[in-house]
Amino acid sequence: MAVFPRSLIEFQRRFPTDAACGEYLVAVRWPQGFCCPACGHDRGWRLERRLPTFECAGCDRQTSVTAGTVMHRSHLPLTTWLWAAYLMATHSNGISALQLQGQLGIGSYKTAWLLARKLRRAMVDPDRLPLAGLVEVDETSLPQRTKDDPPGGGHGRSGKGRMPVVGAVEVEGRKPKRLRLAALADYSARSLHAFIAQAVAPDATIKTDAWQGYPGAPVAGHDPRTVGAMAAHLVLPWTHRVFSNLKRWALGTYHGLRRHHLQAYLDEFVFRFNRRHDRHAAFHRLLGLATLLPHASYQMLIAHS
Ligand SMILES: [Zn+2]
Secondary structure, eight states, rough: OOOOOOOOHHHHHOOOOOOHHHHHHHHHHHHTTTOOTTTTTOOEEEEOSSEEEEEEEEOOEEEETTSTTTTTTOOOOOHHHHHHHHHHHHTTOOHHHHHHHHHTOOOOOHHHHHHHHHHHHSSSOTTTTBBBBBEEEEEEEEEEEOTTOOTTTSSOOOSOOOEEEEEEEEEEETTEEEEEEEEOOOOOOHHHHHHHHHHTTTEEEEEEOOTTTTOOSSSEEOOOEEOOOOOOOHHSHHHHHHHHHHHHHHHTTTTSGGGGHHHHHHHHHHHHHHTOOOOOHHHHHHHHHHEEEEEEOOOHHHHHH
16 A cells, blocks of 8 residues: 555556456555444455445444445445545645536536535545644635536636635744645634644644734733734745635636535545655555545535535
8 A cells, every 4th residue: 555656557557447447446445444333343255246345244234445434325426436536645736626527528517516526525635633833823715616607617706705724834943744725704712722722732833813803812822923914924824825825726627615515625625735756655644544434425415614
């Protein structure tokens, strides 16, 4: 599992068929060998099925490699899933549902959108650790895309609303290490403190501008700076840079983001940023998380995103 495909050609050689993709998923989902998701028994028999499937020696239950995962009951071939995961994880700007539909020859936009949305759900690592040490925290806003902006058209500016976003960048040796982004209801102390409590370790020191929403945040240290009109890039250089890349990405790849799905898109941006030095390991990790997460239906994704 140590070697990841480094190019599209290598990817195609390694995953030419659903069978090859299935074997890879077995190794990703059960690196120590099959373990029954129903009873936890670790012995089972491999069955001859279209997808790799095991019958548990303890409870006789049959589990396919995609059962109970993000890929559960999908009608798409595994090759399409793996291509989509590869393109979303390794392309420096990611890939939109519209681009996936075209590149992978997916029948409908809705199917492509759902595929991308399901993979995006797997981009939050439930075991990730909060940011530590010195952490820049800053807020910004993104233009809201409305129903009047069709996929692939418009510039995301027809909606007048702007969506508040907060970002935190862990800085180590003057370099950015890890990022968190969250959609906010507003810029109040209550909203900002809730984000900081969740994203930043209690013993960290945050560096912010002089906005009144930051004092009293649940961290050990606070270094507030008064930022003049032109100097944000000097005082908070990394959040400043991340926000400008985020805005370019939101317009360039997606033609603006919808409020309803904003957090999922922010999670996607964070996933790629935090794995920017090893995008190919990111592909492996994305599929690993995809096999850990329970299945969500289209209705659930519409309702809770
Ligand atoms: Zn079992």
